[in-house]
Amino acid sequence: MAEHASINRTVERVGGGMNGGLILLVLLVILAAGVWAVPHVGEPGGTPLGVAGIVTVVLAAFGLAGFYTLQPNEGAAITLFGNYKGTDRVTGLRWVLPWYGRKKISLRVRNVTSETLKVNDKRGNPIEIAANVVWRVADSAQALFDVDDYAAFINIQIETALREVARHYSYDHAEDDEPTLRADAEIVGERLKEDLQTRVAVAGIAIDETHLMHLAYAPEIAGAMLKRQQAEAVLAARQKIVAGAVTMVESALQQLSERSVVELDEERKAAMVSNLLVVLCADREAQPVVNTGTLYG
DSSP: HHHHHTOOOOOOOOOOOOOOOHHHHHHHHHHHHHHGOOOOGSTTTHHHHHHHHHHHHHHHHHHHTTTTEEOOTTEEEEEETTTEEEOOOOOOEEEETTEEEEEEESSSOOOHHHOEEEETTTTSSSEEEEEEEEEESSSSHEEEEESSHHHHHHHHHHHHHHHHHHTTTSSSSSSSGGBBBTOOHHHHHHHHHHHHHHHGGGEEEEEEEOOOOOEEHHHHHHHHHHHHHHHHHHHHHHHHHHHHHHHHHHHHHHHHHHHOOOOOHHOOOOHHHHHHHHHHHHOOOOOOOOOOTTOOO
């Protein structure tokens, strides 16, 4: 960032072209007058008029070289012997003096998807990540004169910003409810946008949107991470099943006691709780056991 601060930035200013329609009409009239005067060169006393006609035709033809056209969301940077004079953003037929330079630049919104990068997340896990960025040229002077190739520049900065942002977040399961790459894509995308905007400001580029397009563990750890996710899912499901089973057993004992369906001492309650938990928490259906004796044998 220190290198960016040291650059003497160029600032876009309005200037340059004129209305080409009016100039074209004037040049056509001048050209027609010159063409009319040229044949008088061979006539007695008509040489000065003929010479003037030739000069007029040459000047009119030279003036025609100053025309250019601009489409909507297109600009032309006007220069004179290397000096920036201004940017013309007016659409239609435009004209400048022929010795002025004109360099067109597109101001349309552009969409680019980065290559899939292999980076390390906050925990050091290797991951694959890619982003989609919507951008446009906001300052034509900076884009053309402050960087060598603004399109290549932003592609490199997208990769740099993506690597920088990825290392500040875990892929998932962060500590202390921190945002993660997988669960908080909007937060990550907003941070990527801010970081990238800071990096490309020197090129006069505005970042409109950023989104993560691809996110996955690197192949070498994908299998292990999948097993971990499955184990965590099973554990979470078990915890919910156990919590539900305890609630159901508690409710059953309370209702039996309130309705006086059966009198249960502590040992019988313990046995009933054990049986109910086995039935409610087991992976397979419980098999009934016929008790031909008593609980106390």
